[in-house]
Amino acid sequence: MNSLQFTAESSSNGMRERDFTVGGVPGVLWSPASGTAGRAPLVLMGHGGGADKKHRAMVGRAHRLVTGCGFHAAVIDAPGHGDRPRSAQDEQEIAELRRAQTAGEPERPIIVRYNARLAELAVPEYRATLDALQELPEIGAEGPVGYVGIAMGTAIGVPLVAAEPRITAAVFGMMWHDALLEAAKRITVPVEFTMQWDNERVSRESSLALYDAFASREKSLHANTGRHVGMPMFEVDSSVRFFARHLLGRAGTSPA
Amino acid sequence: MNSLQFTAESSSNGMRERDFTVGGVPGVLWSPASGTAGRAPLVLMGHGGGADKKHRAMVGRAHRLVTGCGFHAAVIDAPGHGDRPRSAQDEQEIAELRRAQTAGEPERPIIVRYNARLAELAVPEYRATLDALQELPEIGAEGPVGYVGIAMGTAIGVPLVAAEPRITAAVFGMMWHDALLEAAKRITVPVEFTMQWDNERVSRESSLALYDAFASREKSLHANTGRHVGMPMFEVDSSVRFFARHLLGRAGTSPA
Numbered sequence: 001m002n003s004l005q006f007t008a009e010s011s012s013n014g015m016r017e018r019d020f021t022v023g024g025v026p027g028v029l030w031s032p033a034s035g036t037a038g039r040a041p042l043v044l045m046g047h048g049g050g051a052d053k054k055h056r057a058m059v060g061r062a063h064r065l066v067t068g069c070g071f072h073a074a075v076i077d078a079p080g081h082g083d084r085p086r087s088a089q090d091e092q093e094i095a096e097l098r099r100a101q102t103a104g105e106p107e108r109p110i111i112v113r114y115n116a117r118l119a120e121l122a123v124p125e126y127r128a129t130l131d132a133l134q135e136l137p138e139i140g141a142e143g144p145v146g147y148v149g150i151a152m153g154t155a156i157g158v159p160l161v162a163a164e165p166r167i168t169a170a171v172f173g174m175m176w177h178d179a180l181l182e183a184a185k186r187i188t189v190p191v192e193f194t195m196q197w198d199n200e201r202v203s204r205e206s207s208l209a210l211y212d213a214f215a216s217r218e219k220s221l222h223a224n225t226g227r228h229v230g231m232p233m234f235e236v237d238s239s240v241r242f243f244a245r246h247l248l249g250r251a252g253t254s255p256a
Numbered sequence: 257m258n259s260l261q262f263t264a265e266s267s268s269n270g271m272r273e274r275d276f277t278v279g280g281v282p283g284v285l286w287s288p289a290s291g292t293a294g295r296a297p298l299v300l301m302g303h304g305g306g307a308d309k310k311h312r313a314m315v316g317r318a319h320r321l322v323t324g325c326g327f328h329a330a331v332i333d334a335p336g337h338g339d340r341p342r343s344a345q346d347e348q349e350i351a352e353l354r355r356a357q358t359a360g361e362p363e364r365p366i367i368v369r370y371n372a373r374l375a376e377l378a379v380p381e382y383r384a385t386l387d388a389l390q391e392l393p394e395i396g397a398e399g400p401v402g403y404v405g406i407a408m409g410t411a412i413g414v415p416l417v418a419a420e421p422r423i424t425a426a427v428f429g430m431m432w433h434d435a436l437l438e439a440a441k442r443i444t445v446p447v448e449f450t451m452q453w454d455n456e457r458v459s460r461e462s463s464l465a466l467y468d469a470f471a472s473r474e475k476s477l478h479a480n481t482g483r484h485v486g487m488p489m490f491e492v493d494s495s496v497r498f499f500a501r502h503l504l505g506r507a508g509t510s511p512a
Binding site: 197208211212216217218219220221222223224225232234238241245 | 453464467468472473474475476477478479480481488490494497501
């Protein structure tokens, strides 16, 4: 077992923030500052490519989950991201990606391959992190667990959720379907899927194909006008409501 | 001018309900039972085919808009629906539709043609109704106006919103794009568009084509698993938030 070690702690804005490591992988756990009466659901998060565990998108999502629902939210640095060293292979993939982008060549095959390799490393890291976090009395091994990750967070999250039965609801979006189709077909938990209708990086067809592949009885597609970086803030609020419906067991669906 | 005549009034569940006619067309106006301090936005609604102004879907939407946001909500019977007589042509179209459905033949061309004819009649009726409702001191001519209509309510609503500059936000969904494409291309106001991913009546491709056609800078597509009759209740709540954002001028979008 890789045990959890807390390395720093602070509090602000209604959130308690604890940096941790599990098996050498650095992460952060956000919890209600006031403490909770009992156990509360955990939402695992995955950051985007080139970002890290404390990117403002992570802090912002965590804040809504923690202060809006009383949840715990946790994220770890992906391999080669944040406080983790880049391998020679990471450097090589990133150089190739930059070269393709500069030359105006398709980035899709590079991103798909690079993200698939990161996911292979990250999935067992997330599962070990979940093992360790569930040892905490305020989370526990019985509570519901969600996952949210956009772009690279989806490249890691789809195989993670396919492999991890403890995760019972997931929010994805904005990643090519190429390497994810088979894992998506094994996912049956509720999914909320976000896409940008005019995404200049991930094609509309690829996004619709990935959404279509999930075997979930309940899945929602949210498409909004705009480019890759431009997802409306109300989608973050929507994902929080999604987790409230599924992790708190609130009634939410019935025929209109 | 067709003036508004109130024909009945009651109150329940936090809503004041007033039946009215405008130029012989019967409608209903729901408003906050407590009255409002000043003027409040109006949401026009369009009912589905075979339904009428007091269908539970209309009452349910009105209740959320009125008690959740303090809005007024109004709907009129479509031609040949509710308290309005069916013409010989209505009877003929409906008989043909039933025949096709029984024979397992495509209903699409019949529904598209029938709904397009109803829309031609209904659009001026909605505009006259809006003229008359805006004479009421609690609504007024300056306030923002929304429109929500699914299925036949979309067949009428798309040409209505394209023609009517007073409507500044609209919720649509679940209607073939065939007769609506040109009108949709003239719509620039914010749109929320609902579809059922496994709709056995309106094809996925047709729904996506209609969503794609709106010229709106801000438009959101919400797709959910399930068949034509099975839209999740949380989409009704979503449409209420959509109107709150756009008719109350609340901040709602910024890069995530």
